[in-house]
Amino acid sequence: MKAFLEELAEKIYRDHGTQLDRVTIVFPNRRAGLFFRKYLAENLEKPIWSPAIMSLEDFVQPLSLIQPLDKLSLVFKLFGLYKKIYPVKEAFDRFFYWGEMLLKDFDDIDKYLVNAKNLFVNLSRQKELDQVFDYLTEEQKKIILDFWHNFHEHPSKEKENFLKIWEILFELYDRFTTLLKKEKSGYMGMIYRDVVDKIKAGTLSSPYDQVIFAGFNALTKSEEEIIGWFLKEGHASVHWDIDDFYVSNKNQEAGLFFREYAKKNAFKESFSKPLPSHMTNAEEKHITVTGVSMAVGQAKILGQYLKEEFSHPEQYEKTVIILPEEHLLFPVLHSLPDEVERINVTMGFPLRNTSLYSLFEHLLEMQINLRKTKSGEVFFPHRQVLAILKHPYVRYFDPELAERNIRDIERNNKIFISSETLQFDGVLYPLIFKTLQTGSEIFSYLLDILMVINTGNEEDSQYQLEKEYAYQFFTQLNRLREITREQGIELALDSFLRLFRQMVQSLRLPFSGEPLRGLQIMGVLESRNLDFENVFILSMNEGAFPSSAGQHSFIPYNLRKAFDLPTYDHLDAIYAYLFYRLLQRAKNVHLFYNTESGINIGGEMSRFLQQLLLEADFKIQKYVLNNGVKLPVPKVITINKSKQIKGEMKRFMADQPEFSKRLTPSAINTYLDCELKFYLRHIAQIREPEKLEDEVDPRVFGNLLHHTMEFLYKHFINWKKKNAVTAGDFDFLEKNLEEAINMAFKIQYQIPEHKNFTFEGRNILAKAMVKKFAKKILENDRQYAPFDVIGLEADEEEGYHIDHPVLIEGKQHMIGLKGVIDRIDSKEAVVRVIDYKTGRDDRRIEDISSLFDAGHEKRNKAGMQTLFYSMLFAESKPEDISAVMPGIFNSKEMFADHFDPRLKIRESESQNKYVPINDARPFLAEFRQELSALLAEIFSTKDSFEQTQNEKNCQTCPYAGICHR
Incomplete structure (x- = not known):
């Protein structure tokens, strides 16, 4: 079956032969002309002059003196007139979307030869409709009347705003087209209307000899008039690309326009009988x-x-x-x-879908959201900084440098990033991480970065495509800069970003x-x-x-x-x-x-x-x-304690040459929660992914409170030159609480000590909560004073670690244990081992054995941890005869009247009564026994590490993706 263009080429060659140079062939688009030339060449036996082949726009444009302007220039001109007519102040970036819409409407009005004045009149009365619109059909009049009647019947704020704009649209259209005509420039609709006006005035002259219009479908009114004029002059013909299947069937919308054209005098002769019938074959x-x-x-x-x-x-x-x-x-x-x-x-491929566009968005958002302190220091937001560093254009420019900066930000939880803390190269990074002082610098900022990243392997096909992206952005940015300079418009960063997004929405990369x-x-x-x-x-x-x-x-x-x-x-x-x-x-x-x-x-x-x-x-x-979707049943993961794994576990044995690690109470709790998680974290040493926390989650909040109390008491001890705290010292402590909280936030977010921390957003609330907790702790401490502070955040460096004997495979080994104790204080032969807890931790424990029972519903992790700390202190200081009192400052009970931080234990199985533990030492023998049994299980008696059966523990586990829980 021959193609339409193939049939057309054969017919035109038969009709015009060697005089093809006198023929102009007009298609809906330029691409059809390329294929037509191919088919025409197949019919030729010798070289001849080619006919002129063009699109309809190219054909019409020489018939008018109006020259088309690019869309951006048109929108700027429209904006200038809009500001003069409409009193409401509106920025150009907010007008751009409406401006594009208005241009499209004006273009439709002109191409369809609509009387703009009549269209934009507020038609609310039947009399106006009868007098002004006598050329409309009764059906058209009814549609208009029904619309305005409904519009006025239920007025609203939106409708009122619509009416205000509607009332200026004709004036805007009239002044806009008048201005453009004076400049002999405009949009395509104006050019079409100008040609039609010449036809009506009898002044149109054609530079074309023989014209053939081919392959058209939905013509505008102006196109109908222009093509009809050429047909009437007798030097033109029309060839339709149609099929009887949809033209003759009134229910087929595909033939809608052809059925209308077949009734019009100008076109009826161009429809052959019978119509082509390719579809039904x-x-x-x-x-x-x-x-x-x-x-x-x-x-x-x-x-x-x-x-x-x-x-x-x-x-x-x-x-x-x-x-x-x-x-x-x-x-x-x-x-x-x-x-x-x-x-x-x-x-066309949308430029908004390119990676280069996403980079520009990140760059602009970084500039919009950066923070400046009163002293002039600049901090970049981590979200945009990480997005830029991880972006392919930046990351691949210098992979090692990008990776070092990313790792530093994520590992140290840097929420606010000073350019001083970033590692720079000598080319790209200085261009990216600088501060823009004025809106006019936006263009050079983006263009400079674009020039640097637009380097690569010239022979790489992928690079050639990226180069096309860069060229399109380079062209658009330069054009926008020129027009804003001409119009004297200064764009703020946020305005530029909105405008840039709107511009790119309609841009396509032509392949x-x-x-x-x-x-x-x-x-x-x-x-x-x-x-x-x-x-x-x-x-x-x-x-x-x-x-x-x-x-x-x-x-x-x-x-x-x-x-x-x-x-x-x-x-x-x-x-x-x-x-x-x-x-x-x-x-x-x-x-x-x-x-x-x-x-x-x-x-x-x-x-x-x-x-x-x-x-x-x-x-x-x-x-x-379709593929049947059936979720696979997660396989149970079992890690057998092979010889290699047992060798790895010797890192925790103080009597082995490989000894380098100590177990903490947190590690013990991890094992009781899930043996596999313990293996992955402490034996296989699979690091949890670095997660940068910009919001104050429970973990971050706990860190802030710990840092605050540590800094507050250390600062006090250094100032007083002794560890004794009396009731009279708390005025000083409360006075310095604000500074301690600021320091805690600096530590948490890796802000240098000499720089200020700016509290914004949720951090203001977090600061208030930390202050509330810290003041409550100080209030309890004031009531407990006087006391001596023995240790703050004390770990093995202070001596709080031990080597614990455990019988493993018939041989005794020493397992290294340690713990970071939040605070240790003493008073009247009582040493308190204090742990700060900002969660819902309970101070009550059922009994010692329950602390090591993974399946116990009321296993108290905080209680086990605090008793573990008490054991560390007691064994590290065997000469100390003081009572060791385990205590928890927990948010669940701390704000109650007569708060008592002491850990409590059930008095007996038959009674639901809990008594305070004034001295942990009587309980430590059983605690060591249970701990020894658990350590023996970890290091020998059990052959493998198993997954937990309690899937609640998997909900927040960072390794859940490994075992598909």
């Missing part, structure tokens, strides 16, 4: 409809179809892949078989290739007038093909319909035509749709597919592909 057509889960699934099955059905490279030359959704381009490219040697992509060779990949609109033997169309879903019906316009649907402006009904008809014309001459058609719901896609088959399945008499094969 079903014997030559093989159509399959395939439902596939997810967008990437469509790309994968497409690649499989190509590999299975096409055995020869020449078949790819006759094949097209249509992508209604742009984001499928790269999944499709990566899914193509290796046999595909040549590919031609004809569609270039060999249009006439290889497998063709294109968008829906790019397929106009092109025919292929093999057609693959993806994303045949509602909302994708056709796209969703949303139309951004100041002109409501009712008024658009009344004034014959395009509505989404028009768009549906256009896309229906594009769909059916792709099928009408094809031999093999594969249509894919996504069976899963997603963003803007409901997993619903396109209405075009539904029509094809229900209305057409074709034999269509339908498939729905």
